[in-house]
Structure formats: structure tokens, C-alpha cells
Amino acid sequence: MLYGIIVAIPAIIIAGPLFSRTIKNVVATPLPEFYNPVILKDEEMPKMGVSVFTALLPVILIGLSTVFDYILPSGFPLRNLILFMGNPVMAMLISVLVAIYTLGLSRGKKMAEVMTSVATSVSSITMVLLIIAGAGGLKQILVDSGVSEYLGDLLRDSSISPLVLGWLIATILRVCIGSATVAGLTAAGIVLPLVSGTGVKPELMVLAIGSGSLMLSHVNDGGFWLFKEYFNLSVKETLRTWTVMETMVGIIGITGVLILNLFI
Structure with missing residues (x-):
């Protein structure tokens, strides 16, 4: 955790001036669908506990489902119901229904007003969702085509540290695939023999792969498009801010890993 904080500080320092110089007024005006320009009074706001519970309900349902899947016997009467409610799609649907009540109807709003708000929100973010889905589809094409295995075979027998x-494999996979999660998990499987065969510290390898999986986020990364659309940026502006920030985190991360390797 301490190492993560140290690595993140340069990213914060770099991101602030970079935002202010390159996109200036754009950051101050994100898409209106993502924020409420009207400042509400305290009595108009829902309770803190209600807000937190509503926001975390999908996580709670999915988490409980995962836990109960392991601890409940197969013949338990409510097991299937719990697993059904913990399905990600059902968890999101249940959470939306709960939010309609806790953040809408219970606050004195009419159903017609709540439904209008929901319809406006969905129509406003449709393009954002389509762009993110498109990036995810491109990532899946690259994964299913075997790019990760091909790159792994090329780099597996290298004489590099x-x-x-590990950092380089994760970086290349990240650039080709887009998903940091897929890049990290795939790289971990590729370098696993190196960890056991060379005596390198597994903890440092995890940090190295994690740093590489953040490198050079670009147009095949869903996070790239989410950031672009949220701040209403152009592709060029997003490359100059988000991509640069992610790359700096990755470079500083591997630098810190190599320094730690001298003392551990």
C-alpha cells in the first residue's frame, strides 16, 4: 500500500499541471449528465446511510452471492435464490429498483418524475456506453485471436531481467489488448516459471506486472473512452492527459521495483 502511494504521488503532481495547461476550461465543464448543477439543501438530500447503501448494493449482492456459493450446501433451500440475486445483471437490476425508491419515491417524487429522470439519464449516456462496449469488443477480439500467447512465446526465452x-510483457499486452486486468493476469501466467526458476521475489514481480499493465492506455481501452467522454475531451486531449498519466505511473512503478530489488 505504501509503495502504491509513493508511485501515485508523481501521477497526481504531473496530472494537475497537465490538465490545467492542455484542456483548461474543458475540465471545468464535464458532460452535464454526470453532475447536478443545482446545489441542494440538506433537507432535500437523502440520508448518508441510504446513499451509501444504495450505491454499494450491487457490490453487496454480488459479494454475498460469492461467499454463500462456497459456504452453503448444494441442497440449501435459498441457495439458488441467493445466487440468482448475486448474478451481476440481476444485482444491477435490483439496485436500480431500490434506488428508484430510496432516492426517488421515498423523497416525495412522483413515479412519472423519476421515470423521466431515468429515461433522460439512459439516453444521455448511450453513446458513452456504446463507445466503451466497442473498446471492450476490440479487446476481446485481440484476446481470442491469441495475441497474448504469441507475444508470450516471443519474450519467454529473453535474457532480460x-x-x-514481466513489466515489458504486461506493457505489450496492455498496448495490444487494452485491458489492464487481462494484461496483468496473462503476463502473470507467462512469467510464473521465471519467478520459481530465478529466485526473484514474487512480490516485486507482482508490482512489476501491475506497473506494466497500466502503460500506454489508448483507444482500445474502455477506461480511455470513459475518461474522454466524462470530461468531454477530444481523442488528442485524452492522449495528452490520461495516456501520459498512466504511462508515467507505469514507468515510475518499474523504477521503484528495480530500486527495491537492490535492497530486498
Whole structure:
């Protein structure tokens, strides 16, 4: 955790001036669908506990489903119901229905007003969702085509330091696939023999792969498009801010790993 904080500080320092110089007034005006320009009074706001519970309900349902899937016997009467409610799609649907009541109807709003708000929200973010889905589809095409396995075979027998190699594999996978999660997990499987065969610290390898999986986020990354659309940026502006920030985190991360490797 401490190492993560140290790595994140340069990203914060770099991101602030970079935002202010490159996109200036754009950051101050994100898409109106993502914020409420009207400042509400305290009595108009829902309770803190209600807000937190409503926002975390999908996580709660999915988490409980995962836990109960392991601890409940197969013949338990409510097991299937709990697993059904913990399905990600059902968890989101239940959470939306709960939010309609806790954040709408219970606050004195009419159903017609709540439904109008929901319809406006969905129509406003449709393009954002389509763009993110398109980036995810491109990522899946690259994954299913075997790009990760091909790159792994090319780099597996390299004489580079195992830590640098793990970082490099994760970086290349990240650039080609877009998903940091897929890049990290795939790189971990590729370099696993190196960890056991070279004596490198597994903790440092995890940090190296994690740093590489953040490198060079671009147009095949769903997070790239989410950031672009949220701040209403152009592709060029997003490359100059988001991509640069992610890359700096990755470079500073591997630098810190190599320094730690000298003392551990």
C-alpha cells in the first residue's frame, strides 16, 4: 500500500499541471449528465446511510452471492435464490429498483418524475456506453485471436531481467489488448516459471506486472473512452492527459521495483 502511494504521488503532481495547461476550461465543464448543477439543501438530500447503501448494493449482492456459493450446501433451500440475486445483471437490476425508491419515491417524487429522470439519464449516456462496449469488443477480439500467447512465446526465452521482462510483457499486452486486468493476469501466467526458476521475489514481480499493465492506455481501452467522454475531451486531449498519466505511473512503478530489488 505504501509503495502504491509513493508511485501515485508523481501521477497526481504531473496530472494537475497537465490538465490545467492542455484542456483548461474543458475540465471545468464535464458532460452535464454526470453532475447536478443545482446545489441542494440538506433537507432535500437523502440520508448518508441510504446513499451509501444504495450505491454499494450491487457490490453487496454480488459479494454475498460469492461467499454463500462456497459456504452453503448444494441442497440449501435459498441457495439458488441467493445466487440468482448475486448474478451481476440481476444485482444491477435490483439496485436500480431500490434506488428508484430510496432516492426517488421515498423523497416525495412522483413515479412519472423519476421515470423521466431515468429515461433522460439512459439516453444521455448511450453513446458513452456504446463507445466503451466497442473498446471492450476490440479487446476481446485481440484476446481470442491469441495475441497474448504469441507475444508470450516471443519474450519467454529473453535474457532480460525477470522483473523488467514481466513489466515489458504486461506493457505489450496492455498496448495490444487494452485491458489492464487481462494484461496483468496473462503476463502473470507467462512469467510464473521465471519467478520459481530465478529466485526473484514474487512480490516485486507482482508490482512489476501491475506497473506494466497500466502503460500506454489508448483507444482500445474502455477506461480511455470513459475518461474522454466524462470530461468531454477530444481523442488528442485524452492522449495528452490520461495516456501520459498512466504511462508515467507505469514507468515510475518499474523504477521503484528495480530500486527495491537492490535492497530486498
